[in-house]
Amino acid sequence: MGQELTRRYTHVEAGLVENVVIRRTTDTDAYPSGWKYTLHLGTLEDLTLIRYDNAHEDTKGHELHTAAGDTDVEFPGMEELLVEFWASADEYWDAIGGSPPRSY
Secondary structure, eight states: OOEEEEEEEEEEETTEEEEEEEEEESOTTTOTTSEEEEEEEEETTSOEEEEEEOTTTTTTOEEEEETTEEEEEOOOOHHHHHHHHHHHHHHHHHHHTOOOOOOO
16 A cells, blocks of 8 residues: 655634645555545635545545535546646636646
8 A cells, every 4th residue: 555645735824724745555445546645725714725635545536625614526637637727726816826846
């Protein structure tokens, strides 16, 4: 059950926190996609604005959590999901003039 960290950062600014952890994993029983990840944007008051994760991929699949509730999502691939997360998160960052460090 090896896991290789491929990306990890936390950025806090103007009351928001963005936390991204992505690991390649060989535990394909628990993570059939070959990835274990959390892509999170929330407030410092613990309100989740956007969070993609696969914490229970083997039973629940891939999920999107928002303040409005949770939904199952299709997994388009790790790079595509990260780009989708960044695009959604940027709407919040742009509204407050924030600038998280991004590698794109």
